[in-house]
Each structure stands twice: as structure tokens, then as C-alpha cells.
Amino acid sequence: MRDHILDKECIVCHKTYAMDEVELTCPACGIEGILDVRYDYDLIRDQLPAHLAKESCRDIFRYAHLLPLRRDGRRPQIPVGQTPLYQADRLAGHLGMSSLYVKDDGRLPTASFKDRASAIAVARAHELNIGLICAASTGNAAASLAGLTAPEGITSVIFVPESAPPAKIAQLLTFGAKVFAVRGTYDDAFELSLLAAERYGWYSRSTAVNPILSEGKKTGTLELMEQLGFDNPPDTILVSVGDGCIIGGLAKGLKDLWELGMIPTLPRLIGVQAEGSRVIHDVFHSGSEVMVPVAPTTRADSISVAWPRDWLKAVRGVRWSQGTMVTVTDQEIFQAGLLLGRFAGVFAEPAGATPAAGLVKLLEEGVISPTERVALFVTGNGLKDVAGASMAAGSPMSAGKLEEGLRDIEQSGILD
Numbered sequence: 343m344r345d346h347i348l349d350k351e352c353i354v355c356h357k358t359y360a361m362d363e364v365e366l367t368c369p370a371c372g373i374e375g376i377l378d379v380r381y382d383y384d385l386i387r388d389q390l391p392a393h394l395a396k397e398s399c400r401d402i403f404r405y406a407h408l409l410p411l412r413r414d415g416r417r418p419q420i421p422v423g424q425t426p427l428y429q430a431d432r433l434a435g436h437l438g439m440s441s442l443y444v445k446d447d448g449r450l451p452t453a454s455f456k457d458r459a460s461a462i463a464v465a466r467a468h469e470l471n472i473g474l475i476c477a478a479s480t481g482n483a484a485a486s487l488a489g490l491t492a493p494e495g496i497t498s499v500i501f502v503p504e505s506a507p508p509a510k511i512a513q514l515l516t517f518g519a520k521v522f523a524v525r526g527t528y529d530d531a532f533e534l535s536l537l538a539a540e541r542y543g544w545y546s547r548s549t550a551v552n553p554i555l556s557e558g559k560k561t562g563t564l565e566l567m568e569q570l571g572f573d574n575p576p577d578t579i580l581v582s583v584g585d586g587c588i589i590g591g592l593a594k595g596l597k598d599l600w601e602l603g604m605i606p607t608l609p610r611l612i613g614v615q616a617e618g619s620r621v622i623h624d625v626f627h628s629g630s631e632v633m634v635p636v637a638p639t640t641r642a643d644s645i646s647v648a649w650p651r652d653w654l655k656a657v658r659g660v661r662w663s664q665g666t667m668v669t670v671t672d673q674e675i676f677q678a679g680l681l682l683g684r685f686a687g688v689f690a691e692p693a694g695a696t697p698a699a700g701l702v703k704l705l706e707e708g709v710i711s712p713t714e715r716v717a718l719f720v721t722g723n724g725l726k727d728v729a730g731a732s733m734a735a736g737s738p739m740s741a742g743k744l745e746e747g748l749r750d751i752e753q754s755g756i757l758d
């Protein structure tokens with residue numbers, strides 16, 4: 343059952359392909375020819391609202407009408423989705439805002455947003471009867487693929503930069519992935535994964551080249567809107583941006599709901615990049631569709647990218663939502679990690695804290711007003727990068743300094 347899917351359209355030359363005709367990028371345009379899955383909105387408009395009203399499945403497959411798969415196909419064993427949405431009142435108060443929501447995707451099964459895409463890749467592998475999936479990753483996409491394929495008996499082959507945080511590599515190896523550490527950057531790992539996939543005919547989960555990944559990522563906004571109530575969307579949504587696949591996907595989710603008439607207003611999407619990896623930000627503000635790679639320098643490894651693969655979908659998605667892009671320094675990112683921890687109880691890896699840094703900056707600049715209803719995505723858990731967290735949070739006091747510590751607590755007035 344797949345009558346909800348029309349075809350896939352190349353975002354560069356606009357040629358269309360039947361669902362099974364081409365699996366990855368547009369043959370006419372090559373690697374830049376990212377495909378976009380198109381749906382039969384008329385059919386879905388008739389079916390989806392009633393379906394959601396009675397559907398008891400809480401994971402991302404509750405939105406099967408908007409996913410690039412058979413609606414009755416085999417699902418991954420590990421459910422993905424339905425992450426908690428917190429009303430972060432204390433953090434909002436600290437920032438002088440009236441309303442702030444935090445969607446904590448660090449609580450997905452392998453602790454990053456990437457699970458939303460991997461779940462779709464696994465389901466597609468079952469449709470195609472594929473026993474091996476490969477991917478390049480800064481760490482999270484790989485850990486996610488490895489974790490979700492493990493119970494399926496599907497082999498995962500992973501290319502990561504040698505410099506990926508140790509927790510992410512340990513996670514991969516624990517899940518039994520075949521891991522190749524590349525002496526080089528994420529971009530080098532990406533090139534190698536493309537070569538290997540082509541040479542051995544492997545199915546690729548590398549970001550952007552596989553168009554069904556952003557369809558998984560869009561479940562972030564589908565879920566957020568349903569949690570808030572479809573008739574009650576926020577004004578602004580913030581997320582961090584590396585390759586651009588997440589934000590492009592979130593835009594797609596909003597577009598689906600908008601086309602279906604399920605949301606009365608369109609939230610604007612704000613993408614936050616690290617100062618040291620700002621390619622998509624720069625394309626956005628140039629007003630053009632010309633991408634110029636840079637050598638990345640940020641400590642936020644998950645968004646450290648020289649050549650963002652999904653930049654065009656990202657830029658078009660942000661423009662379509664009348665949103666914007668902003669950059670923040672690594673110091674601002676680490677400060678934001680402490681804010682999320684201390685005022686919202688959310689432990690984020692650096693890339694996960696990046697949207698909060700963007701929020702602080704845009705409130706100061708008046709781009710976001712304190713009365714707006716804002717939601718931000720935390721895309722990765724702090725346990726992914728303990729060294730980074732310790733750098734910002736410091737060390738515990740020695741028990742030998744107990745009296746001094748108690749004096750501090752007394753003076754702070756919290757005992758009164």
C-alpha cells in the first residue's frame with residue numbers, strides 16, 4: 343500500500359522519477375541532484391486526520407501517510423519518536439520570554455535526532471531485502487544506524503573521522519558496526535563512503551544522497567505540531583545546522599502540514615550554525631543559490647562540515663518559511679549548554695545546545711521578540727561528548743572544602 347506517494351523530483355533539474363526507479367541522487371545531475379519525495383496531498387487530506395485520531399502507534403510510523411514507504415511494510419524493532427516536549431518555564435523566565443518549548447531528541451534510542459532518519463532507512467532496507475547499509479557520519483548518524491540495524495540482523499558499515507568523540511565510536515563498536523576510522527575530516531569520510539558504496543553496490547544512508555532520510559527527519563516537526571495541537575503552532579522553531587538535512591526535513595514537515603491545511607499559521611524556521619562552520623548561513627544571507635565550502639573549525643563536531651550536502655534544501659526551506667539563519671561562537675554554544683542544563687534540566691551535546699545559543703543571540707538582537715512562542719530542538723545528548731561538557735561545566739569541589747562549599751550555599755539564600 344503506497345498510493346500516497348507520487349514520485350521523486352530532482353531539486354536541481356526538476357526531472358521526476360518513479361519511487362523505485364532511482365534510489366539515491368538524480369542520474370542527470372549527479373551528487374548535487376538531491377531528490378525530493380512528493381505525495382498525493384489530496385488523498386492524504388482525506389485520510390490522515392481521521393487516521394491520527396484513532397492511531398495508537400506513537401512512534402514516527404503513525405505518520406506513515408507522509409513517509410516514503412509502504413504503509414503496511416515491516417517496521418524496525420526499536421521504536422523511534424515521541425520524544426518529550428518540555429515547557430521550559432524557568433529557562434523562559436531567565437531569558438525574559440513568555441513561552442519556550444524544548445523538544446529533547448537526545449532521548450531517542452541512540453541519543454540523537456539521527457534515529458528519525460535511520461528508522462526510515464531500516465524500513466526501506468526491509469522493503470528492498472537488503473542486508474547491508476553503509477554511511478559516513480560525524481558520529482551520530484553512524485551510531486544511530488548501527489543501533490537500529492543491530493536487532494534486525496542488518497550489517498552496518500561506517501566511515502567516521504578519526505577525531506569523532508570517543509563516546510560515539512564506543513557506541514558504534516558496541517552495536518557491532520564495521521567501523522572504518524578515516525584519517526581526515528568528516529568530508530573525507532563522506533567521499534570514501536560514496537566510493538565504497540558505488541564500488542560494492544552498497545545501500546547508502548549517508549545524509550542527503552538518500553532522499554528518504556529527510557522524510558524521516560521531518561517527523562520532528564510533525565510530532566512537535568501534534569504535541570502542541572495542530573491548531574496551535576509556535577511562531578518560531580530553532581534547530582542547529584551542519585549538512586542541512588535536519589532543517590530541510592523540518593521544513594518539509596511544515597510544508598506537508600501546510601499543504602494539507604492542518605496548521606493555521608506557518609512557523610518560521612531559524613537555523614543556527616557554528617561560526618566555524620557557516621556555509622549554509624552564508625548562502626542564505628547572500629540571497630543566491632551558490633555554495634562556497636569552508637574549512638570548518640568548530641568544536642561542535644556534529645555540525646562541523648566543510649561541504650554541506652543538503653545546503654539547497656536547507657536554504658530553500660528556511661526562505662520558504664520566512665525564517666533566517668544565524669551563527670554563534672563555540673563559547674556561546676558551551677554557555678548555552680549550561681543554560682539548558684541549569685534552567686531546563688536538559689543535557690545537550692554541543693550541537694544540541696547550539697539552537698539555545700542562537701535564541702540568546704537573536705533575543706538580544708531583537709530578531710526574536712520575548713512574546714513569541716518559541717520551540718527549539720535539542721538534537722543530541724550531552725553524554726555523547728563528556729569531554730566537551732566537562733570543559734564548560736568544570737570540576738566538582740573537593741570534599742575537603744566542604745565548609746567553604748556550605749558557606750557558599752548558605753550565602754546564596756537557597757536555604758531560607
Ligand SMILES: *Cc1c(COP(=O)(O)O)cnc(C)c1O
Pocket residue numbers: 454455456482483549582583584585586587588589644645691693694721722723
Ligand atoms: C547531525 C546533527 C546535527 C545537524 O544536522 P544536519 O542535518 O547535518 O544539518 C545537529 N545536531 C546533532 C546532534 C547532530 O547529530
Ligand SMILES: [Zn+2]
Pocket residue numbers: 352353354355356357368369370371372375
Ligand atoms: Zn536532476
